Amino acid sequence: MTVYSFYIFDRHAECIYKRRWLPRPTSVAGKSQIPGAVGSSGQTVRAGDDDAKLVFGTVFSLRNMVRKLGGEEDNFVSYATSQYKLHYYETPTNIKFVMLTDLKSPSMRIALQQIYINLFVEYVVKNPLSPVEHPGGVGVNNELFEESLEQFVTRVLA
Amino acid sequence: MCVSTKLHPRSALAVFSLIIINKAGGLIYQREFQAGLRKLSTNDYLVLAGTFHGVHAITRSITPKLPLQNTASPVASSPGTSAPTTSGFSYPNPGVPVSGLEYLETDKFRLTCFQTLTGTKFLLFTDPMTGSVETIVNKIYELYADYVMKNPFYQLEMPVRCEAFDRHLGAWLRGRT
Amino acid sequence: MAAPRHSAMLSISNASTPQSTSSDKTQVQQPQSPAGTSGLRVPSNRKTIYDRHLNRSRNAELSRASFAYLFGEMVSYAQRRVTGIQDLEKRLNEQGYPLGLRLLDLLFYRATSTSSSALSSSSTSSSPPNRPLRILTLLHLIHGPLWRLLFQRSADALEHSVSPDTPNEYMITDNEPLVNTYISVPREMSMLNCAAFVAGIIEGVCDGCGFEAKVSAHNQPTEMWPSRTVFLVRFGDSVMEREKVLERAGVK
Numbered sequence: 026m027t028v029y030s031f032y033i034f035d036r037h038a039e040c041i042y043k044r045r046w047l048p049r050p051t052s053v054a055g056k057s058q059i060p061g062a063v064g065s066s067g068q069t070v071r072a073g074d075d076d077a078k079l080v081f082g083t084v085f086s087l088r089n090m091v092r093k094l095g096g097e098e099d100n101f102v103s104y105a106t107s108q109y110k111l112h113y114y115e116t117p118t119n120i121k122f123v124m125l126t127d128l129k130s131p132s133m134r135i136a137l138q139q140i141y142i143n144l145f146v147e148y149v150v151k152n153p154l155s156p157v158e159h160p161g162g163v164g165v166n167n168e169l170f171e172e173s174l175e176q177f178v179t180r181v182l183a
Numbered sequence: 184m185c186v187s188t189k190l191h192p193r194s195a196l197a198v199f200s201l202i203i204i205n206k207a208g209g210l211i212y213q214r215e216f217q218a219g220l221r222k223l224s225t226n227d228y229l230v231l232a233g234t235f236h237g238v239h240a241i242t243r244s245i246t247p248k249l250p251l252q253n254t255a256s257p258v259a260s261s262p263g264t265s266a267p268t269t270s271g272f273s274y275p276n277p278g279v280p281v282s283g284l285e286y287l288e289t290d291k292f293r294l295t296c297f298q299t300l301t302g303t304k305f306l307l308f309t310d311p312m313t314g315s316v317e318t319i320v321n322k323i324y325e326l327y328a329d330y331v332m333k334n335p336f337y338q339l340e341m342p343v344r345c346e347a348f349d350r351h352l353g354a355w356l357r358g359r360t
Numbered sequence: 361m362a363a364p365r366h367s368a369m370l371s372i373s374n375a376s377t378p379q380s381t382s383s384d385k386t387q388v389q390q391p392q393s394p395a396g397t398s399g400l401r402v403p404s405n406r407k408t409i410y411d412r413h414l415n416r417s418r419n420a421e422l423s424r425a426s427f428a429y430l431f432g433e434m435v436s437y438a439q440r441r442v443t444g445i446q447d448l449e450k451r452l453n454e455q456g457y458p459l460g461l462r463l464l465d466l467l468f469y470r471a472t473s474t475s476s477s478a479l480s481s482s483s484t485s486s487s488p489p490n491r492p493l494r495i496l497t498l499l500h501l502i503h504g505p506l507w508r509l510l511f512q513r514s515a516d517a518l519e520h521s522v523s524p525d526t527p528n529e530y531m532i533t534d535n536e537p538l539v540n541t542y543i544s545v546p547r548e549m550s551m552l553n554c555a556a557f558v559a560g561i562i563e564g565v566c567d568g569c570g571f572e573a574k575v576s577a578h579n580q581p582t583e584m585w586p587s588r589t590v591f592l593v594r595f596g597d598s599v600m601e602r603e604k605v606l607e608r609a610g611v612k
Contacts, residue, residue, distance in 0.1 A: 029247040029275070047250065079245050086238045087287065090231060094220045094308070095291040102289055107282035108246045108275045125247055127275055333428040333542035335435035336549075345544035350586060 028178050029109060029125040032080055033145070033165065036119040040077035041159040042166065046178065084113050084123055102134055116141055136182060144173050197310035198319060198356055199292060202228070203327070205340045206302030208236030212343040216356055220292060220308060235306065239283035239296065246281050248272040286316075295320055319359075326351050414469060428542050435543070435554055445552045449576070453560035460564020463509070467565075471505055492569055493611055495595065495603055499530055501569075502562055510561070511538050528600050530593045532562070535585040537577075553577040555589045562591055572596035 033042040084101070091101040103112045110130055114122040114137035122137040148170040149155050155164030199219040203212035210232035215222070223231065250272050274281055287294040288311060297305045297320045305327075307320055330348035331337050337345060402408060438451040468491075492498040499518055507515045511534075521529035537555045545552050555577040566573040574594045581588050595603075 027275075045247075076245060079241050083238050083241050083245065086234050090234065091287075091289045093223065093227065093231070095289055096221055099289050099291045101287070104242065104284050104287040106242055106246065106285055107279045111242075125245075329428075329542055330544065333425070333432055334544050335432035335439070335554075336544065336546050344546065347542065347544040347587075 026130040026182060027127040028130075028182055029127070030076075031125075031174070031178070032077055032121075032123040034081050034084075034121040034123070035159060037158075038081060038085070039160065040081060041162045043077050044171075044174070080111075080123055080125075081121075084111070084121060088113070088115070103132065112137060114138055114141065120145075133182075136177075140174065140177060144170055144177065148173065197313060199308040199310070201308070201323065201352075202232060202306040203343060204232045204236055204304040204306065207340065208233050209340070211341065214349070214352075216353075219310065235296075236304070239298075239304065243281060243283035246274055249275060297324065299324065319356075322355060323352065326355065414466070418470060424541075427538075431539055431554075431557070432542070434557070445549055448552060449556035452554060452556040453563065453575075456557040456560025456562075457564040457567075460561035460566075461568045462564075463506070463561065464565050464568040467501075467505055467509055470509065494606060495530070495571070495599070497612075498566065498569055498571055499532070499593070502565060503532055506562075506565060507534075510558075526594075528595045528597075530595075532591040532593065533580075533588065534558075534591070535588050537587060537589045540587045540589065551579070553579050553589055555591070559591050562593065566593070566595075571599050573599070 028046050030043065030045040032040055032044075035041045087104065088101045091099055100115070101113050103110060105111070105128060108128075110126050110128055112124045112126065112130075112133035114134055116122075120141070122141060124133050124137060126133060145165075148167065149159075149165050152164065152167060152169075155167065159165050197219060198216050200215040200217075201212065202210065205211045210229050213225075213228050283298065284296050286296065291311070293309050293311045293313065293316070295307045295309065295316045297307070299305075305320055305323055307316065307323070309316055309319075313319075326348060327343075330351055331343050331345050334345050334347070337343065434455060435452070438448055438455065442448045442451060492501055503515045503518045507513065515532050516535045517531070517533035519531045519533070521527065521531070523529075534555070537558060539555055539557055540553070543554050545554070559575040559577040563573060563575040566575070573596065576592050576594075578590045578592060579588075580590045
């Protein structure tokens with residue numbers, strides 16, 4: 026299973042955290058790779074800003090559509106195209122967690138919930154130095170959260 | 184799939200409703216087969232079709248692009264492994280054409296979207312446990328090709344009002360359940 | 361399913377263009393040229409459709425979808441510049457009429473060659489088919505052999521009008537007309553029945569046998585057969601008079 030990217034959106038529709046993982050180069054093209062060019066643990070890259078906006082627009086529209094058809098208590102869980110799968114989890118405080126993975130991955134709902142409870146609440150919400158709101162990602166981009174997210178994705182989910 | 188069909192004989196076959204969207208994003212058909220989803224007004228369905236049409240295009244455009252690492256030989260890279268590459272990146276499933284949303288899952292239903300080569304979209308809402316949705320969608324496409332496209336009174340891209348299509352669709356779905 | 365109808369149409373359409381083929385035969389001398397200027401393609405074995413036995417395509421199968429699209433275009437074409445439903449039905453009827461006239465010959469030809477030895481190429485050995493003289497014989501010909509030639513099955517019912525005022529009216533019922541398989545008529549045109557085309561074919565067959573008649577198609581849906589169609593055959597007065605004379609004379 027491969028995780029491609031991960032986003033957190035706050036209740037103001039702002040992207041407060043995003044991260045992209047590049048898969049191991051062997052999975053892309055297996056021939057004549059330059060060894061050591063990329064660490065096998067993956068590499069983080071700043072995704073384009075537009076990307077986050079498009080992702081938000083998509084999940085926002087789909088969430089509203091699902092609520093309209095399934096009722097207020099229905100939840101949008103995931104969708105898949107021929108290329109990737111998008112997982113969605115929304116907290117009661119209206120923070121949205123989005124993860125893009127490959128098609129082989131099972132439901133990531135529990136994983137996203139764990140990221141929320143064990144990482145976000147622990148290292149961001151409970152951090153006395155972190156502000157209540159996170160404009161521009163302030164407070165989310167602390168070392169503890171990023172480190173443990175990295176570990177969670179590369180060790181637990183891989 | 185087979186196991187779940189046996190375990191939930193009734194819910195496993197639930198097909199809630201069908202929506203057909205033309206290539207411009209307009210709603211041309213909407214029909215409910217079984218209760219299970221909330222009923223919307225005609226206007227809401229029109230909005231839903233238009234929204235979905237746009238979202239479908241976006242889900243296609245946000246497909247992750249994986250940078251190719253073999254900078255040493257970017258042109259003469261292996262031709263078989265990564266067909267749809269353009270300068271420097273490949274898609275996760277290189278052999279498969281990039282598509283928009285194909286299915287969506289929620290707690291209460293599953294939405295399967297089938298897009299024809301000409302751009303018409305079939306949206307089928309089923310119970311999450313329903314097996315072999317693909318068979319159902321293919322059959323619907325077949326009935327559409329027969330009773331809508333072969334009908335001399337049907338105008339392309341316009342709302343589908345074909346009594347024979349309604350009749351055969353209803354009869355086939357009833358025959359399944 | 362629509363096999364015989366197409367094969368019939370094929371042979372007819374070719375029978376109507378003898379000139380183009382005769383000019384084509386000169387082209388056959390150079391088989392290398394890819395049929396450029398003529399329009400007709402000559403098979404590589406140089407056998408045109410005239411060299412083939414007429415019964416060759418009797419059981420050949422043709423695409424039902426192709427027929428559906430072709431007929432759909434015929435309806436669309438007839439629909440242009442029409443003033444109303446009756447006008448549209450008249451046009452469809454007119455499209456079917458010549459087909460019925462020409463179909464008759466093939467029908468008779470095939471009716472004999474199947475009854476006797478099908479292998480003998482000349483049909484002269486078997487008794488030549490008789491043109492129907494009485495109304496009932498004609499109607500049976502339509503109900504059975506004609507329907508089988510067109511649709512590979514007999515029609516579903518044949519009735520005589522019960523009303524004493526209209527002894528010249530007969531009804532042939534088809535529960536599921538092939539031509540209407542894929543057609544859904546819009547609600548505002550609910551009186552229309554595209555099987556008017558088939559009615560035209562029947563009219564052509566009747567006229568070809570010397571029975572002046574008007575044939576129309578009417579919707580008579582039932583729960584089980586939503587596209588059930590009744591073809592109303594109304595014979596002319598001269599036919600009815602002749603019928604009486606023939607009856608007195610004991611002609612069958």
